[in-house]
Amino acid sequence: MIARTPAPPYYAVIFSSLRTEGDQGYGHAANRMLELAREQPGFLGVESAREDGLGITVSYWESEAAISAWKQHAEHQAVREQGRATWYSAFQTRVCKVERAYAFQN
Numbered sequence: 349m350i351a352r353t354p355a356p357p358y359y360a361v362i363f364s365s366l367r368t369e370g371d372q373g374y375g376h377a378a379n380r381m382l383e384l385a386r387e388q389p390g391f392l393g394v395e396s397a398r399e400d401g402l403g404i405t406v407s408y409w410e411s412e413a414a415i416s417a418w419k420q421h422a423e424h425q426a427v428r429e430q431g432r433a434t435w436y437s438a439f440q441t442r443v444c445k446v447e448r449a450y451a452f453q454n
Contacts (some may be wrong), residue, residue, distance in 0.1 A: 351393025351408055356446045358392055359409045365431075365439035366401050374435045377427050384423060390414025408446075415443060 367374070385391050385407060392408035409415045418424060431439070 349395070350451075351395050351406075353392050353408050353446075353449065354410075356449050358446050359412060359415055360444050360446050361407045361409065361415055362442040362444070363403075363405045363407070363439065364442075365403045365405075366437045367398075367403065368435055368437050372434050373430075377430065377435075381424060381427055384421065385418060388414065388418050388421070390417070412443075 382394065385394065390410040391414065392410060394405065394407045396403070396405040398404075409418070
């Protein structure tokens, strides 16, 4: 599903990852993080896809302060550490400001 976002400007956090083999609690943790993120002030939406080990998740936020608060959330910090230790062989996070957005729906 494509996230519904307000008119720009807003921010996008792009998380690209390569998974290790097996679930090892990943599915539960990912669902919990989505649940928690939706409760955070400034959270606007999320889009996620995974194929052949490569996953890309884009979360949308109203401000850099909202992103920073999410990064400092204690449960989110613990899950990020678990990700480094268990679930990911590699990942990269990018934060960008969305200044223009275009949409089409048929």
